[in-house]
Amino acid sequence: MIRPVQAVATVKDEAMRTMNVQDQVLRAALELFSTRGYATTSVQEIVVAAGVTKGAMYHYFASKDDLLFAIYERMLSLQKARLDEIVAAGTERGDAVEDVLRAVCEDVVTTSIELLPEGTVFTRSQHMLTAERQAEVKRRRRAYHDDFESLLLRGTKEGVFRDDVPTAVLIAHFFSDVHYLPQWYSPTGPETAAEVAGQLTELFLRGIRAAASQDPGKD
Amino acid sequence: MIRPVQAVATVKDEAMRTMNVQDQVLRAALELFSTRGYATTSVQEIVVAAGVTKGAMYHYFASKDDLLFAIYERMLSLQKARLDEIVAAGTERGDAVEDVLRAVCEDVVTTSIELLPEGTVFTRSQHMLTAERQAEVKRRRRAYHDDFESLLLRGTKEGVFRDDVPTAVLIAHFFSDVHYLPQWYSPTGPETAAEVAGQLTELFLRGIRAAASQDPGKD
DNA sequence: CACCACAAACCGACCAGACGGTATGGAGGA
DNA sequence: TCCTCCATACCGTCTGGTCGGTTTGTGGTG
Incomplete structure (x- = not known):
């Protein structure tokens, strides 16, 4: 299940809403799936490309x-x-x-x-x-x-x-x-x-x- | 590399050219790739569906x-x-x-x-x-x-x-x-x-x- | 303002299993 | 004896997913 995006209150000035984990992950996933394919893209690659950790990702996405x-x-x-x-x-x-x-x-x-x-x-x-x-x-x-x-x-x-x-x-x-x-x-x-x-x-x-x-x- | 089909000399009467390893493997691979997809089909599944062993398959196909x-x-x-x-x-x-x-x-x-x-x-x-x-x-x-x-x-x-x-x-x-x-x-x-x-x-x-x-x- | 309590966010080491591919050796024809 | 064909056991790697624990943010309280 995809949890609703909750407000990340404090916005660091060096990085705006770019920090949002869900968005970053989905963006990276789209990029990688469309170029390398779903099956040949590992979750590791996605989280690295998104600049987050696997733990963070699995906190928001079930699979x-x-x-x-x-x-x-x-x-x-x-x-x-x-x-x-x-x-x-x-x-x-x-x-x-x-x-x-x-x-x-x-x-x-x-x-x-x-x-x-x-x-x-x-x-x-x-x-x-x-x-x-x-x-x-x-x-x-x-x-x-x-x-x-x-x-x-x-x-x-x-x-x-x-x-x-x-x-x-x-x-x-x-x-x-x-x-x-x-x-x-x-x-x-x-x-x-x-x-x-x-x-x-x-x-x-x-x-x-x-x-x-x-x-x-x-x- | 795909080796050329060599003549399988002895033809058992119980199974005619159905025995041909290459044909059987390719047939099974096509069937499985088209229904389940390439990445989600294992070599094991292919050889089982083809009725051969992995050794036989890798004897004719490199990968x-x-x-x-x-x-x-x-x-x-x-x-x-x-x-x-x-x-x-x-x-x-x-x-x-x-x-x-x-x-x-x-x-x-x-x-x-x-x-x-x-x-x-x-x-x-x-x-x-x-x-x-x-x-x-x-x-x-x-x-x-x-x-x-x-x-x-x-x-x-x-x-x-x-x-x-x-x-x-x-x-x-x-x-x-x-x-x-x-x-x-x-x-x-x-x-x-x-x-x-x-x-x-x-x-x-x-x-x-x-x-x-x-x-x-x-x- | 200081402090605390608590939950959400997040980390990263770890796992069980599956995968593609290989090594070894035997059967059997030439 | 040699070579092709094939069976079987096995290997190293990588995967999606988990889990115990830590950090961070927040609201309440005095």
């Missing part, structure tokens, strides 16, 4: 697995919150489905680029979690996909999205792009996150639009 | 890493061979670029579905290989992508593929689908491999086609 799950937890809740927010805003404004979907897609790509190390760990280490937590991750991913799917279904019902390809395939088609980002995208590369988000989203949308509705209007 | 690399080696050379073959045949027949690309895409999706366990290991365990072998895998993947890219560039030069999205993004867009297959596709699911191959390929091609094939003098 190495906790460190890994914290990465999943953060990513899952963040992405879900953003999805809900965008869909809610779009629905309230009465936006067209395609516009809502575009906003969702661009946002998840952008967010995933901001969380590249997390994404690396996410796809690579799912099977290292305990069985219960694997199930939990699976459950929450399904919930996310279900929300995404209802957007697609709304679009097909309105006739703007094609209906000759199963939604499961369309969903996989899009999220493949998202999950593949850590494998190729580099922040120091030629394209900005926003550009890639726009490009991948546009590729996806063009693929799923109903054949009849060819819209010349472009941005 | 656990060899077992892992064999999976990569097999997949890389197989996919590369098929790509070369299809491109060569298409070029010889003078097929249109889009037809060649379609054939390539459908084939790699189909093949990847036939090798789902290998694909699982491929994306998940790359960082567990020795540094040299990681570089080797990277090198051969790049070679594959380069061939793929020249198809795309041919298409853009001919004006049938769009030129407003970097080829690197287009390549990532397609191979994301391929690498994501083990995460969602099930052979027992509703779609056949050929169907999915056709659908994903069509989604991709529709995304990358030049906006107006009838419309010259654009930009």
